[in-house]
Amino acid sequence: MSYIIEIENLSKDYEVGFWKKKKVRALDDLTLNVEAGQIFGFLGGNGAGKTTTIKILMSLMFPTTGTARILGSDISDFKMHSRIGYCPENPYFYDYLKARELMNYFGELFGFDAAKRNRKTEELLTKVGLDEKDWNKQLRKFSKGMLQRVGLAQSLINEPEIVFLDEPMSGLDPIGRREIRELIAELREQGTTVFMSTHILSDIEALCDNVAILRGGKLAATGNLHELLTDSGEKQSFEITIKGGAAENLKDSIAGIAGAIFAAKPNGANINVLDENDIEKVLHATREAGGSLVSVQPVRQSLEEFFVKQTE
Amino acid sequence: MANPNAVSGASTFKIISTIARNTFREAVRDRVLYNLVIFVLLITASAIFLGELTAGHEARTIVNLGLGAMLVFGAFISIFVGVSLVSKEIERRTIYAIFSKPIGRGEFIVGKYLGLCLTLLVNVLVMGIGVSLAILAVGGGSLALTIWGAIALLYLELAILTAVAILFSSFSSPALSALLTFFVFIIGNFTQSLKDFALTIGSSSGKLFFDVLYIILPNLSFYSFRTNAAHGELPSAALLGGAFLYAMVYIGILLTVTILIFKRRNFK
Ligand SMILES: Nc1ncnc2c1ncn2[C@@H]1O[C@H](COP(=O)(O)OP(=O)(O)OP(=O)(O)O)[C@@H](O)[C@H]1O
Numbered sequence A: 001m002s003y004i005i006e007i008e009n010l011s012k013d014y015e016v017g018f019w020k021k022k023k024v025r026a027l028d029d030l031t032l033n034v035e036a037g038q039i040f041g042f043l044g045g046n047g048a049g050k051t052t053t054i055k056i057l058m059s060l061m062f063p064t065t066g067t068a069r070i071l072g073s074d075i076s077d078f079k080m081h082s083r084i085g086y087c088p089e090n091p092y093f094y095d096y097l098k099a100r101e102l103m104n105y106f107g108e109l110f111g112f113d114a115a116k117r118n119r120k121t122e123e124l125l126t127k128v129g130l131d132e133k134d135w136n137k138q139l140r141k142f143s144k145g146m147l148q149r150v151g152l153a154q155s156l157i158n159e160p161e162i163v164f165l166d167e168p169m170s171g172l173d174p175i176g177r178r179e180i181r182e183l184i185a186e187l188r189e190q191g192t193t194v195f196m197s198t199h200i201l202s203d204i205e206a207l208c209d210n211v212a213i214l215r216g217g218k219l220a221a222t223g224n225l226h227e228l229l230t231d232s233g234e235k236q237s238f239e240i241t242i243k244g245g246a247a248e249n250l251k252d253s254i255a256g257i258a259g260a261i262f263a264a265k266p267n268g269a270n271i272n273v274l275d276e277n278d279i280e281k282v283l284h285a286t287r288e289a290g291g292s293l294v295s296v297q298p299v300r301q302s303l304e305e306f307f308v309k310q311t312e
Numbered sequence B: 001m002a003n004p005n006a007v008s009g010a011s012t013f014k015i016i017s018t019i020a021r022n023t024f025r026e027a028v029r030d031r032v033l034y035n036l037v038i039f040v041l042l043i044t045a046s047a048i049f050l051g052e053l054t055a056g057h058e059a060r061t062i063v064n065l066g067l068g069a070m071l072v073f074g075a076f077i078s079i080f081v082g083v084s085l086v087s088k089e090i091e092r093r094t095i096y097a098i099f100s101k102p103i104g105r106g107e108f109i110v111g112k113y114l115g116l117c118l119t120l121l122v123n124v125l126v127m128g129i130g131v132s133l134a135i136l137a138v139g140g141g142s143l144a145l146t147i148w149g150a151i152a153l154l155y156l157e158l159a160i161l162t163a164v165a166i167l168f169s170s171f172s173s174p175a176l177s178a179l180l181t182f183f184v185f186i187i188g189n190f191t192q193s194l195k196d197f198a199l200t201i202g203s204s205s206g207k208l209f210f211d212v213l214y215i216i217l218p219n220l221s222f223y224s225f226r227t228n229a230a231h232g233e234l235p236s237a238a239l240l241g242g243a244f245l246y247a248m249v250y251i252g253i254l255l256t257v258t259i260l261i262f263k264r265r266n267f268k
């Protein structure tokens, strides 16, 4: 198996204080490999070292020790950047340029001709959901979410094989988040590898194949998201909400289902089950007791609990 | 992999010229060229004023005044825009998106430098035309043309000063860089005195210090042709050629050192 991103024993010390004598270890001996064609989630609490890692991979900072390769090239080889894209955390661009001019400028830096620059600009600004009336507005008048969208658009201008997104959802409204989630899923369909850091667990569950979790600059866990959650014993569960019916009768019949939890509430009950097959049993019992179904929801608690456990 | 070999990237020349043009555009949009309005008003006012006051020497005075003001205005842009050229990009993090593209740090520095040189060129040309017109207005005749030799030298001096500013800003804060560049500008215009001074010093270590300073600092007095220009003199081809060569070598060295420092920088 060959990897598209290979990180070997990467460490980074920030020098702080007036004389730059004091050192803060932000990243500690990180070794990580990423396979092509997937969405890779790079997780960790605030200050865990995600941005530090991505900036080292982009050659914006140099590691204190260790090496890394992207697409088989050492990270110091900037020519390889023609095949990757990057959207920084809280991106900021030349505020005297209009969105269109910025895209055009970046296209020029890649050596695209005017026709291609125009085509990519329009295609991408549309794709990230930037209102057409804002295309010719100076970036100094852009909101945080609008800048985030421009940041995503510019990271894709060269049709990269890998795109590094540092918190791509930050600052976006709910509709924007959904649009960008769809965009990221679409990238994978096209065969682009996405390496993204984020705090939004629902996005990770919806998008990521594999994840790595950092804690205090160290790798706390990595692997297939589904396997990680199963192996750690955090079973997926379902919450069934019902109304009416004689709750007491129900309680007895549900006690027979392994792992089920019953919680009565005014004029109804919440029931938690671990197995998808148990949902039908609960519904059957509910109907027999004269109650009716309100909703069935998969419970997202599992990743959150896992995340908390890994990062605390 | 999605599309291997899909992108090959732009040539170094193309990248540098693209960055330079964007730097020029930034200067225009940030109203750096507004100083020209002030300059033209100043020259016009002094032409009218001098025309009424003195007889016979107006044109000569305009040359002295005009070229002096051009140097001050130009040095002002070289120093203040020069020191913020790169530091502003680091501070505002605009550099992140640049260096994640296939662009070398050297290409970036050269592009930014040439962009500011282009800005200065437009400035110097417009100011020079202003001075020429003022000379014609007071009946200075051929002086309106002959001053352009001095203007060429003045432009080379500004190009050197800009390289000094960008070098300082590659390792110190913009404020300190501006101060240091200003010192270099002042001392550089008196390098001959520096050498003479070294001769008068008794102690050999002191002498060595001033000798080294003389060699390291740019010899800007080389580029001062104002008084001669006021007398209608043109710089000789040898002087122009020497000044050009000296500027190219000096700028080349400064930019190389700047790039070497810049290549090692972490953008935190
Ligand atoms: N410029 C800097 N100087 C000194 N220390 C820094 C600097 N940038 C980051 N750090 C430290 O390095 C550690 C990792 O920071 P980093 O920005 O990589 O975290 P992160 O995982 O991206 O966090 P977040 O989720 O908040 O974006 C933190 O302890 C932080 O304090």
Ligand SMILES: [Mg+2]
Residues within 6 Å of the ligand: A050, A051, A052, A089, A166
């Ligand atoms: Mg971060």
